[in-house]
Amino acid sequence: MASGETPRNATLTDVARLAGVSIATASKAINGRAQVRAETRTRVLEAAEQLSFAPNALARGLLQGRTGTVGLLTSDLEGRFSIPVLMGAEDAFGAGQVSVFLCDARGDAIREQHHIRALLSRRVEGLIVVGSRTDPRPPLAGDLPVPVVYAYAPSENPEDISITANNVEAGGLAIDHLMACGRRRIAHVTGDASYAAAQDRSRGAERAMAEAGLELVGGRTFFGSWSEGWGRGVAAMILDQYPDVDGFFCGSDQIARGVLDTLRESGRDVPRDISVIGFDNWAVLTTNTRPQLTSVDMNLEQVGRVAARRLFEAIEGQAASGIEELPCRIVTRESSVPVP
Amino acid sequence: MASGETPRNATLTDVARLAGVSIATASKAINGRAQVRAETRTRVLEAAEQLSFAPNALARGLLQGRTGTVGLLTSDLEGRFSIPVLMGAEDAFGAGQVSVFLCDARGDAIREQHHIRALLSRRVEGLIVVGSRTDPRPPLAGDLPVPVVYAYAPSENPEDISITANNVEAGGLAIDHLMACGRRRIAHVTGDASYAAAQDRSRGAERAMAEAGLELVGGRTFFGSWSEGWGRGVAAMILDQYPDVDGFFCGSDQIARGVLDTLRESGRDVPRDISVIGFDNWAVLTTNTRPQLTSVDMNLEQVGRVAARRLFEAIEGQAASGIEELPCRIVTRESSVPVP
């Protein structure tokens, strides 16, 4: 820190002087423009290398109006849903020339507004808004001068561009998988009914059962909370009232874990007697349960990547619009294997 | 998207024209400089408001050399350690005028170098490097023109500024807590011995035991892996070989969870017969175990906040240096209550 610090970033002028050319020529040489003799070009490049010259992105952005930055507005960083989306987005951009401004609004509209102002003043070329629930969220206020893409949590405005996971379809996938395992008496236990995710998955599950001419155990979805405790309790209740249950579709891996605990403690063999499938494919849970847990993966990184791609396209002027729902996938583990 | 898009960001010139003053006066008015009559100032501010003027941070940064941005270089976004640090840092900055560039190097030195170039060319004023393990990491290569602070994973170079959690002390805290619960025959089971975190906590635990004239059960720390499976297995082994064990200090909450499972299945009562303490205070684990798990919290958000503050100070020229180790804290839950 203390030593020969602050070598003051070299400017194009320095490079030009060292190479003995004008700054115009230096610029052209560095940016691969024509109109520069090969020999001159190498001389400039050597000078740039020697000074470890990095063009000032601010000046460049100021001039040509393209900053190569986008804003990533998340509502809860700690939430495990926004992180993968964020990774996917950072991934999709990172390969190119784009840098990402990260902002966490903490679910506070004021703070969100504040961050948007800051991002806009930094001349981001676009915004990705990442939610922590799949419930539609109010769109960003005001007529923003840059395109916006909503990821995971779609915008309430169907005109906006939104990318999310297809939870209805995922509910069907889970049921189909359990049926492929030979199960017919399937219970669906999930979390808080106020979550769109819970409702959507439930709807998909019920539809899939109906298409097979069946009905969920108990004739309905068991809504509760997204916790192991709920999973444990409701599983005990279901075992008691519907002892012939042979499959559990759980709305989250946490719930599934609770269910598994109750099943094991009550002497049921998973997967021989009963198949269980969770949701989220959260490694810390799925790989530590006994047996390991089959789960639905929402491909959130893919959501992030697609969001980034759509934003890119919108920046380029190819404006799409509407909600794009990406498919989920089943990751099978020990808790669900076909019965003969 | 399609409609009256692109209201072309207003510039200072527009504001000045609308207010009927020169751009110089407009600038002064907006930035609260003196030399502007109150009446003129309000006129300018109204004009700015009307045009929803946001000063172009690029131009400003270009001129005065201060961009109000810092880079956040993480090595694994999905890791659960870098996220809280990142939150704390974003928090500490966010309040002010600073925006954060997020980059994930995926643990790849090439990619890291690439990101550093990009950040530098965007003229960040400082860098925070967030690791995913507490093991010291090689410092960023090259003489960077901006200060760097290492968070969670300290730099190998003791001259650099590093902020991390005090794992040795934490090991002692955990043991002290178990002893305060009346325990004397304490086992320490932890993860991979190649992790500095495991070694440090073990060292602190052994020292605390020695200071009380005691020794860990088995005379040593049980290293293994950071998994529930290891916790389950090693707990069974310890119960078998040292049946009078009355306390478990676990190197992670996952391990603790495995230990708790084995204890419950073998009929031991936690916390009456045996106290258990975990590490990381990871809510998804600590609040779902039966009983709920006491754990050591590394205050990672605090690490992030302090890192941000130190970076700030370094940018201001008050260069500190060296590794700063922040204290951990015990969060008590049901798994450890004092025995009479």
Added chain:
DNA sequence: AAACCGTCCGAAAAGGCTTTCTGCGACTGT
């Protein structure tokens, strides 16, 4: 020899903002 052409290079403007310095009118003190 004059006109012309192609190749390279440099001067200069632009982009939006901050800051210094200058200028101008109004006020104060004697």
Added chain:
DNA sequence: ACAGTCGCAGAAAGCCTTTTCGGACGGTTT
């Protein structure tokens, strides 16, 4: 009434880069 102050506004320079346009230069054609 006159020099000296003071308060306020504007002109202009500067930050660093890109890009356009014109100039210099050497060689070719009529």
